[in-house]
Amino acid sequence: MSATGLFITLEGGDGSGKTTQASLLGEWLAGQGREVVRTREPGGTDVGVEVREIVLHHRGDIAPRAEALLYAADRAHHVATVVRPALERGDVVIQDRYIDSSVAYQGAGRVLDPAEVRGISEWATGALAPDLTILLDLDAEAARERLDGARTRYDRLEAEASEFHDRVRSAYLALAEAEPERFLVVDAAAPVDEIAAVVRARVAGLL
Template identity: 65%
Template sequence: MSGTFITLEGGDGAGKTTQADMLGQWLDGRGLEVVRTREPGGTRLGAELRRLLLHGGDEIGDVDARAEALLYAADRAQHVAKVVRPALERDAVVVQDRYIDSSLAYQGAGRVLDVEEVRRISEWAAGGLWPHLTILLDLDPETSAGRRRARGGSADRLEAEDTAFHVAVREGFRALAAADPHRYFTVDATLPVDEIHTRIIGRVSGYLTR
């Protein structure tokens, strides 16, 4: 595969979608084919799994932590096979909102499952595919919660978890970044949107010109 795989990670409300869209537009302006996608929900199967996992409510009741991890892995297997690998094989740049690291932070650190078990399930589902670059938008849970309240609407299953859960998720992401500094690029998500974008394209530019 000759394409480039870039993922954006971080807690809810960190601005991942905004920055992914801005990055995608910048890459498109350089004449590159860009595939903007997300997990869960990047395929038709994934869209249904996303609805159930995040908004299923009484329709699905309480979801066991292991069942949740396996459902995210099922979404990932379909998404990698049908969207990500084909795009990389035709030399596109994939810009994706969430990937394996979210499972490690949310289902591993947040749900307190064994992180290495979650990693093995996720790697198997993805056929061993990891991003070339992962951008972590780091934001404290209190600020994140304030942003979610400001944008309105009802919280999904994960957003509605208590503060301790979101603290654990943040620490999970930060531990992943510290363990893999060559793949991760961490940005303070409290910075102005344009400044975050400038820092991201600076890092991406350096990667693309290697």
């Protein structure tokens, strides 16, 4: 839990609607009089933009451990320069992806040890944990259909085979089952407004 402010993360596979729900939640919170900081990983800082280009658009392979370390390096800088200062001001931070993404994508997806992947990021962030993690759950086939309708260029993770994305989804659901007090699992195939209402109801209980 953050000492002040409120730290909310959105997780889920590519195409699950995180950006849409982050925007709707941010608008609602602003209407409640809260200061909101919307950010993402990787890419939430100038350093992060460069890391994002490497991990998502580099031509050629990146060794799985190197990939995990790049995400952790971005996360360390992002938390130190964006997230913690916002929480200390009492703001609400709404963030697209955090440590759970690394556990799911680099741990399960790349078949690294999830505990080791988590440990690297917890060290990098000083073990800062979200107050709430919203998991937008969507099966890989439905997610691919959404991406096919919205993308002309896939990044390195989006382009992975369905087996990779199935492992990622299973890892996310296992994380949510292990920490039900932190996670809100939502069916990402539901209508956008219905999802937003469920999210607002949960967040309202934290304000």
